[in-house]
Amino acid sequence: MSFESDVRRGLGTKPYRLPPHWFYDELGSRLFDAICLLPWYRITRAERRLLHRAARAMTQATPRPAFVAExxxxNGEKLTLFLEDLGGAPPILLVDISHEALAASAARLAKAGFGRVAAVRGTYEAGLARIARERPRRGSALVLFLGSNVGNFEPPRAARFLRDVRSALEPGDGLLLGADLVKPEKDLLLAYDDPLGVTAAFNRNVLARMNRELGADVDLTSFAHRAVWNAGEGRMEMSLVSRLAQTVRIPGARLDVRFRKGESIFTEASYKYVSADLRVRVEAAGFAARRHFEDRAAGYALTLFTAVNRPR
Ligand SMILES: C[S@@+](CC[C@H](N)C(=O)[O-])C[C@H]1O[C@@H](n2cnc3c(N)ncnc32)[C@H](O)[C@@H]1O
Incomplete structure (x- = not known):
């Protein structure tokens, strides 16, 4: 899996689509940090508050995890705050496709005094294999999957992914899962198509990245950012819509791509959940929900699951 091969696969056949993890190069990771500061994107602030509550509850109820992976x-901000609240300094494993994200999160953790930090630059799947190998034999492991990242998976892939997480863990290990909930369409549209245009820049950055890394000749202004709520599928959809008929050359992927006016590249799905449904799906993967924290006003939930039986 490389940017080049995913571009060739995703833009080599119609309908055009690109996997969302390619947003996150250095610029994309920083643009995402800027999105988190936007007043219309409430996920980050809501989850930070819920993590604070979760850490307090976890210190009262269970022994501290002997190993933590995210x-x-x-940028590692949530993990650092959470670990400060939780107390102790377990070995930490960071898994991220973005070099920028790993560098920022490792630096933040080190500054806060968390010294035992290892990193996997790669996909979640690569990280899970490493978690399974490095999880200590004594004590429990805790995996964090925050920011509603799970929402980027289509439901069958989410189910497979949750089973893979479960397989990497032992009974009694924890999964702290953040999920954005279904909310009024107008709030979702503002979060994914903000008036400052930061999300549009984040979306278009995948085209800028094709120019930078694959020598493409995309005129960034010739693609419009589109964010729509697909009520039938229960997801926000982001795409890049060609404003004109054009052919884009991508030498690094050995590809010329023709666009009709209005033709689009699907760049990201963000599924929104109903807490009870999500719980059923996660439990079907071999977990049991232990604690649930919800911010009704922001429409966000954080649930602590424990690995129990083998996935069904
Ligand atoms: C939406 S950001 C969320 C960051 C943070 N968890 C938060 O809640 O603010 C997604 C992060 O996951 C990384 N990422 C996205 N897809 C990935 C994948 N398939 N494998 C590994 N990392 C991925 C991105 O580089 C980015 O740092």
């Missing part, structure tokens, strides 16, 4: 930590 899949897709981004």
């Amino acid at each position: 899949l897709g930590p981004g």
Whole structure:
């Protein structure tokens, strides 16, 4: 799996689509950090508050984890705050496709005094294999999957992924899962098509990345950012819509791509959940929900699951 091969596969046949993890190069990771500061994108602030509550509850109820891993930590801010609240300094494993994200999160953790930090630059799947290998024999492991990253998977892939997480863990290990909930369409549209145009820049950055890394000749202004709520599928959809009929040359992927006016590249799905449904799906993968924290106003939930039986 490489950017080049995913571009060739995703833009080599119609309908055009690109996997969302390619947003996150250095610029994309910083644009995502900027999105988290936008007043219309409430996920980050809501999850930070819920993590604070979760850490307090976890210190009262269970022994501290002997190993902590986060899949897709981004800039590492949430993990650092959570571990400070939790107390102790377990070995930490960071898994992220973005070099920028790993560097930022490792630096933040080190500054906060968390010294035993290892990193996997790669996909979540690569990280899970490493978690299974490095999880200590004594004590429990805790995996964090925050930011509603799970929402980027189509439901069958989400089910497979959750089973893979379960397979990497032992009974009694924890999964702290953040999920954005179904909410009014107008709130979702503002979160994914903000008036400052930061999300549009984040979306278009995948085209800028094709120019930078694959020598493409995309005129960034010739693609419009589109964010729509697909009520039938229960997901926000982001795409890049060609404003004109054009052919884009991508030498690094050995590809010329023709666009009709209005033709689009599907760049990201973000599924929104109903808490009870998500719980059923995660439990079907071999977990049991232990604690649930929800911010009704922001429409966000954080649930602590424990690995129990083998996946069904
Ligand atoms: C939406 S950001 C969320 C960051 C952070 N968890 C938060 O909640 O603010 C997604 C992060 O996961 C990483 N990422 C996305 N897809 C990935 C994948 N398939 N494998 C590994 N990392 C991925 C991105 O590089 C980015 O740092």
